[in-house]
Amino acid sequence: MRHPIARALARPLILAAVAAAIPLASAAPVAADSIVVGGFPVDVSKAPWTVALSSRDRFGGTRAGQFCGGVAVAPTTVLTAAHCMGEDVLGAPPEQVSDFRVIAGRTDLLSDQGAEIAIREVWVNPGYDPQSNAGDFAVLTLAEPLPQDAVIAMSAAGDPAYEPGTRATVYGWGDVTGGGDYVRRLRAAYVHVMSDARCGEAYPGGGDGTFLADSMLCAGEERGGRDACQGDSGGPLVARGKLVGLVSWGSGCGRAGQPGVYTRVSEVMRTLDWDGRNAADGRHGTA
Known part of the structure; x- marks a missing residue:
C-alpha cells in the first residue's frame, strides 16, 4: 500500500x-x-475540504494527474503528506513542477466541476523522517482562496x-x-x-x-x-x-x-503552533 x-x-x-x-x-x-x-x-459536497493533488505532466491525464490527496484547513491552506512532495515522486522539487495544482470541489476527476488552483508555496515539515514516516505532513499555500465553508477544523x-x-x-x-x-x-x-x-x-x-x-x-x-x-x-x-x-x-x-x-x-497543530486563530487566512508557523 x-x-x-x-x-x-x-x-x-x-x-x-x-x-x-x-x-x-x-x-x-x-x-x-x-x-x-x-x-x-460520496459527493464532494459532503466533504468539500477533501482535495486532490495533480500534475498531468508527471502523472498523465487519465485521472486528471491525481497522485495524492489533501485537506483544506483554511481558505488558502491545504495539508498533505510530506512524502507526496518528494523529488522521487514529483520528478523535481515541488516549486519547479509548473502544473502542480490542487483540485477542489470535484467529485469526478475528469469533470469540469470545481476549480484547479495553483500552489503559491510548499512547506515540508523539516522534522519528517522518511525512514520511520514520523512527521509526515506538508503545508500547501494556495494562490487563490477556497470558500470558508470548504475548510475543516x-x-x-x-x-x-x-x-x-x-x-x-x-x-x-x-x-x-x-x-x-x-x-x-x-x-x-x-x-x-x-x-x-x-x-x-x-x-x-x-x-x-x-x-x-x-x-x-x-x-x-x-x-x-x-x-x-x-x-x-x-x-x-x-x-x-x-x-x-x-x-x-x-x-x-x-x-x-x-x-x-x-x-x-x-502533532501537526503543535508543530505549526496552530491555535485556530490563524485559520481564517491560512497563516501558520514553522516551529
Whole structure:
C-alpha cells in the first residue's frame, strides 16, 4: 500500500508516476466486496475540504494527474503528506513542477466541476523522517482562496475524536482493491480509531514498520476490509466532524490486523503552533 522510498510492505500510500515504482503485488488481496478499500462513493459536497493533488505532466491525464490527496484547513491552506512532495515522486522539487495544482470541489476527476488552483508555496515539515514516516505532513499555500465553508477544523490533543473506538471516515480517489484499481470518483470508508497499544502491537518494528504514538494515529477494522490505499496519501481522516489524521502508511490495504497509519493532526497543530486563530487566512508557523 505505500511508496518506493520506504519498505516493501510498510510504505506510504501514494500513486507512483511509473506503475512499476510501487510493488503492488505485495499487497494482500482483499474481500471481493471491498470497494478508498471497503468504502462507498460520496459527493464532494459532503466533504468539500477533501482535495486532490495533480500534475498531468508527471502523472498523465487519465485521472486528471491525481497522485495524492489533501485537506483544506483554511481558505488558502491545504495539508498533505510530506512524502507526496518528494523529488522521487514529483520528478523535481515541488516549486519547479509548473502544473502542480490542487483540485477542489470535484467529485469526478475528469469533470469540469470545481476549480484547479495553483500552489503559491510548499512547506515540508523539516522534522519528517522518511525512514520511520514520523512527521509526515506538508503545508500547501494556495494562490487563490477556497470558500470558508470548504475548510475543516483540526482536532487538538485531548479531543474526544481521538478516543479508541470512535468511528471515523477516510476519503480519497485511490486504489479500491489493493490491486491497482484506481477510481475517478471520490470515495469514503468508515473505520474506527484504534488504541495506541493496539497500533503498537500491529507495527512493533521490523519489516511491517514502527508505530510512533507521538506523531501517528491508526484506524481500521480488526477483521480488515476497510482502509486507505495507494493514491490516498495526504487525504483526510475525519472523526466527530474534525480532522484527526492524514493518510500516511501501512502494510497492505485492508488486511486483518494491519490498520492504516495516519499522521496525528494534534502533532501537526503543535508543530505549526496552530491555535485556530490563524485559520481564517491560512497563516501558520514553522516551529
